[in-house]
Every structure is written in structure tokens, then in C-alpha cells.
Amino acid sequence: MSAAERTIEVRALTKTFGLNPVLRGLDLDVPRGEFLTLLGPNGSGKTTLLRILGALARPTSGTVRIGGWELPDEAEFVRAQLGVVSHLPLLYDTLTAEENLLFFARMYNLPREARRERVDTVLRRVGLARRARDVVATYSRGMQQRLAIARAILHDPAVLLLDEPYTGLDQDAAALLDELLREVAIGGRTVIMTTHDLRRGHALADRIAILSRGKIAFDAPCRDVNPDALPALYADTTGAATTR
Amino acid sequence: MSANPEPTTHAVSAAEGAIARPARRAGRRHRPLTPFWRAVGAVAWKDLRAEMRSRELINSMVLFTFMTVMVFSLALELDKEARQTTVAGVLWVTIVFAGLIGLGRSLAAEKDRGSLDALLLTPIDRSALFFGKMIGNLLFVLVIALVLLALLTVLFNVTLLKPLLIVVMVLGTVGFTTAGTLLSSMSVHARAREAMLPIILMPVVLPVLISAVRASVAILEGLPRDDWFPWIQLLVVADAIFLAAGYGLFDYVVEE
Numbered sequence: 354m355s356a357a358e359r360t361i362e363v364r365a366l367t368k369t370f371g372l373n374p375v376l377r378g379l380d381l382d383v384p385r386g387e388f389l390t391l392l393g394p395n396g397s398g399k400t401t402l403l404r405i406l407g408a409l410a411r412p413t414s415g416t417v418r419i420g421g422w423e424l425p426d427e428a429e430f431v432r433a434q435l436g437v438v439s440h441l442p443l444l445y446d447t448l449t450a451e452e453n454l455l456f457f458a459r460m461y462n463l464p465r466e467a468r469r470e471r472v473d474t475v476l477r478r479v480g481l482a483r484r485a486r487d488v489v490a491t492y493s494r495g496m497q498q499r500l501a502i503a504r505a506i507l508h509d510p511a512v513l514l515l516d517e518p519y520t521g522l523d524q525d526a527a528a529l530l531d532e533l534l535r536e537v538a539i540g541g542r543t544v545i546m547t548t549h550d551l552r553r554g555h556a557l558a559d560r561i562a563i564l565s566r567g568k569i570a571f572d573a574p575c576r577d578v579n580p581d582a583l584p585a586l587y588a589d590t591t592g593a594a595t596t597r
Numbered sequence: 598m599s600a601n602p603e604p605t606t607h608a609v610s611a612a613e614g615a616i617a618r619p620a621r622r623a624g625r626r627h628r629p630l631t632p633f634w635r636a637v638g639a640v641a642w643k644d645l646r647a648e649m650r651s652r653e654l655i656n657s658m659v660l661f662t663f664m665t666v667m668v669f670s671l672a673l674e675l676d677k678e679a680r681q682t683t684v685a686g687v688l689w690v691t692i693v694f695a696g697l698i699g700l701g702r703s704l705a706a707e708k709d710r711g712s713l714d715a716l717l718l719t720p721i722d723r724s725a726l727f728f729g730k731m732i733g734n735l736l737f738v739l740v741i742a743l744v745l746l747a748l749l750t751v752l753f754n755v756t757l758l759k760p761l762l763i764v765v766m767v768l769g770t771v772g773f774t775t776a777g778t779l780l781s782s783m784s785v786h787a788r789a790r791e792a793m794l795p796i797i798l799m800p801v802v803l804p805v806l807i808s809a810v811r812a813s814v815a816i817l818e819g820l821p822r823d824d825w826f827p828w829i830q831l832l833v834v835a836d837a838i839f840l841a842a843g844y845g846l847f848d849y850v851v852e853e
Contacts, residue, residue, distance in 0.1 A: 407718055408718075409714060409718065409852070410852065411852055425852075429720045430630065432719060435718060437714075441710070443711045443712055443714055443715035444710075445643065448647055456639060457715070457719070460640075460719035460720075488650070504715070
């Protein structure tokens with residue numbers, strides 16, 4: 354894979370909290386437009402990796418490049434290209450949906466004359482146009498997650514980071530989120546999603562990787578992985594790593 | 598919708614909301630993409646808007662202010678001269694403790710609901726986030742100061758509406774809220790953050806408080822310029838130091 358094709362390039366990444374190493378020399382390349390699902394048990398370093406990619410945490414060592422910009426030195430440029438959906442909605446519940454998005458539109462420096470139109474567009478795309486002037490505190494968890502997607506795509510980012518976006522959603526809301534991710538959010542973007550839902554992660558992604566003890570322990574295109582065999586593969590991979 | 602990962606200017610079509618992004622310029626690697634003062638204004642506006650709707654902080658701060666002044670006015674039986682001196686102390690004690698309620702919650706609430714991460718993910722200079730939060734906090738404390746002026750004037754029968762005293766109040770609250778915003782961002786990750794903030798803030802803002810109280814007393818007693826002007830100078834210096842510290846340190850404080 355040439356450098357131009359790699360949107361996300363991670364080399365020998367380590368992150369230590371105190372004496373506790375969480376990432377141990379992790380290497381990862383994600384080409385432009387690819388959807389990578391990152392699986393792994395709790396504590397394997399998935400969220401830490403996404404926080405480093407989002408310039409929310411500083412790596413202990415190693416290099417991280419996103420779209421050609423290097424972290425942490427060019428963090429502002431990296432952040433301009435990122436949209437993040439987390440298990441928390443990252444919204445202000447005392448503001449309306451419209452006020453939330455207008456605020457983030459200003460923070461992402463969308464031109465004043467285009468802000469309202471852009472906010473209306475993304476609200477329509479996530480099906481919340483009718484509730485635009487309701488305070489977010491009155492939204493259900495599923496609606497808040499839809500608004501979180503609207504916030505994440507508001508500035509049309511090249512890269513989407515999805516950190517366990519299904520957490521706390523019921524079956525219907527999770528299915529609706531699937532649909533929204535496919536139809537609205539993914540659209541040609543480079544995506545990394547962490548999840549504990551193996552089947553859903555496999556269904557959405559182009560490639561699947563398993564993180565264990567701070568390293569990529571398995572990495573393959575989804576077409577080469579049988580979804581029915583994924584739970585056994587996951588158990589073998591993470592189990593093998595934990596007994597090593 | 599296009600998605601362009603190249604490190605060059607990229608724009609979305611006008612129909613979807615044009616987003617013109619400046620390209621990297623040699624020698625200006627750390628230039629933020631969102632103009633500094635636009636980000637400051639957006640953060641301060643958001644805090645004010647959210648507070649106007651919920652009124653969580655301002656109600657607690659006003660109630661605390663009212664109760665404190667009532668207790669002082671009932672407890673202290675003072676003659677006219679003693680009142681001039683004492684009222685300055687009551688004024689600043691109340692501003693500090695009412696202000697602590699606001700400062701403690703300002704960043705803690707962002708941290709608790711995860712919205713601090715959403716702010717940190719935006720392409721702004723992080724010191725703009727500091728100034729936005731500081732301005733929001735400053736406005737809340739100034740509202741309390743105005744309420745206090747009215748209450749103290751009525752309950753202590755002392756004329757507080759003096760231009761110089763207002764200047765001292767503004768300078769003092771700027772120093773207090775600047776240091777408070779920076780230190781609350783440090784304590785926000787701590788488990789006992791509510792208890793920790795006053796412990797770490799009080800020693801730091803002591804020069805501001807001493808200067809503000811001494812200047813206020815001198816102004817209320819009608820003393821000559823030499824008695825209050827050095828304290829105002831000290832307040833200006835302390836404010837400048839805290840503002841510079843906030844500008845320089847906030848980025849490191851909020852990053853893991």
C-alpha cells in the first residue's frame with residue numbers, strides 16, 4: 354500500500370498510563386475509504402487507540418499520521434478531518450438539537466451563511482428535523498445517538514471514529530443506527546469502529562482486526578472471515594494472547 | 598458527500614454547506630483552523646445559553662449569596678465606621694465562595710456528560726476553549742457581584758456604587774475566575790474534585806484576594822490614592838500572570 358493510499362498510518366505506537374502499558378508497539382494502516390472494525394476485550398486498548406487517533410491523548414512513543422498530518426504536532430488539522438461517535442452522545446442536553454449543531458458548526462468554522470442550511474440538512478438526514486427545536490434532554494437514547502451522528506458528519510469529515518456506538522441501544526435503535534451508519538455516515542469515508550458486537554462489526558466492515566494486550570493480534574478482510582466462525586476466532590485470538 | 602483525506606484545502610459543495618479549509622502554511626504549523634476569537638465567543642455563548650435554560654448554577658450562586666449576606670447582616674452589629682471596613686470583607690468572602698460553586702461545576706459538568714471530549718475534538722486552539730470557559734465563569738461571578746452590591750447596600754447601609762470599587766471588583770473577579778478556570782481543569786479528573794478545587798485555588802488566588810480587599814477597604818474609607826493604587830497595580834499584574842498561565846498551560850492540562 355503506497356503512502357498516498359493510507360489515510361491512517363500508525364507505527365510502533367505505545368501508550369503507558371503510569372507503569373501500565375496499554376498499547377505495545379501497535380502498527381496499523383487503514384486505506385482511504387475502508388471500514389475497519391476493531392474488536393477486542395475490555396482493557397485491550399481499543400478506546401485508548403481511538404483517543405490517540407482523535408488527538409485526545411498523547412502517544413508515549415511511535416508515530417501517527419492521519420490524512421498526511423502528523424500527531425500530536427498537527428493536531429488541529431487532524432481534528433478538522435475527524436468525526437467521532439462515542440457511546441456517550443457528546444451533546445449538551447439543556448440545548449436543543451439545532452442549538453447543539455449550530456454551536457459545533459461555529460466550532461468547526463463552517464461559514465456563517467452555510468451553517469443553518471448544513472444543520473437543517475444533517476438533521477433531515479438523521480430523521481430529527483421535526484424535533485430540531487426540542488431540548489436534547491427530552492430525546493430517547495436512540496435519538497441522542499442519531500443526533501450524535503449528525504454532529505459527527507456536520508463538517509463532512511474524511512475519517513469517522515466510532516467508539517462502541519451501540520452501547521445502551523435497544524434492538525430497534527441499534528438496527529436504525531446500522532441503517533444510518535450505512536446510508537448517511539459511512540459514504541466513502543475512512544471508518545474505524547470498535548465494538549463488542551462481533552456479528553454487527555463483521556456485517557458493516559471491509560476489514561476486521563482484533564486487538565489484544567495492546568497489539569493487533571488478528572487482521573483480515575471480512576470476505577476472508579466466516580461470520581459464524583468469528584466468535585471462535587475471537588476467543589482463540591484473545592485467549593491465546595492472554596495466556597501468552 | 599466527498600471525503601478528502603489529503604492534507605490540502607478541501608471544500609464541500611455549497612448545497613451541502615461549503616466548508617473552506619485553509620491549507621497548511623510553512624512556519625505556521627500550529628495555526629488553528631477555527632479563528633481564535635470565534636471559538637472563544639462560541640464557547641462563552643454556549644455556556645450562557647445552557648445556563649439561561651437550566652439556571653442550575655446561577656440559582657445556587659444567588660441563593661448562597663443571599664444566605665451569606667443575611668447571616669453576616671444579622672450577626673454583625675456595627676457602627677458606621679466599622680461597617681465600611683467589614684463590608685469589603687463580606688463582599689469578597691461571598692464572591693469567592695459563591696464563585697467556587699460555579700467554577701467547580703463549569704468543567705466538571707462537561708467532563709461528566711462527555712461533552713469536554715467533543716470540545717477537545719474540534720479544530721480550535723485549546724486556549725480559546727480556556728478563554729471561552731473563563732468568560733462564561735466571569736459573567737456568572739459578575740452577576741453575583743451585582744446582586745451582592747445591591748444586597749450589601751440595602752442591608753449594611755453603605756454606598757457601594759463607586760466607580761473605583763467597580764473597577765476593583767472587575768479586576769479581582771477576572772483574576773479569581775482565570776485562576777479558578779485553569780485549576781478546575783486540573784482538578785476535573787480527580788476523584789474528590791469538589792473538595793480539591795478550593796484547596797488548590799485558595800493559595801494561588803491569595804494575592805488577588807489580599808489586593809482586592811485592601812483596595813476595597815481603602816476606597817470605601819475614602820483614603821488617598823497612595824493607599825489603594827498600589828493594590829490595583831498588583832491586581833493588574835496578578836490578572837496578567839493568570840491570563841498568560843491559562844493561555845500557555847491549558848492545552849497541556851486537558852490532554853491525557
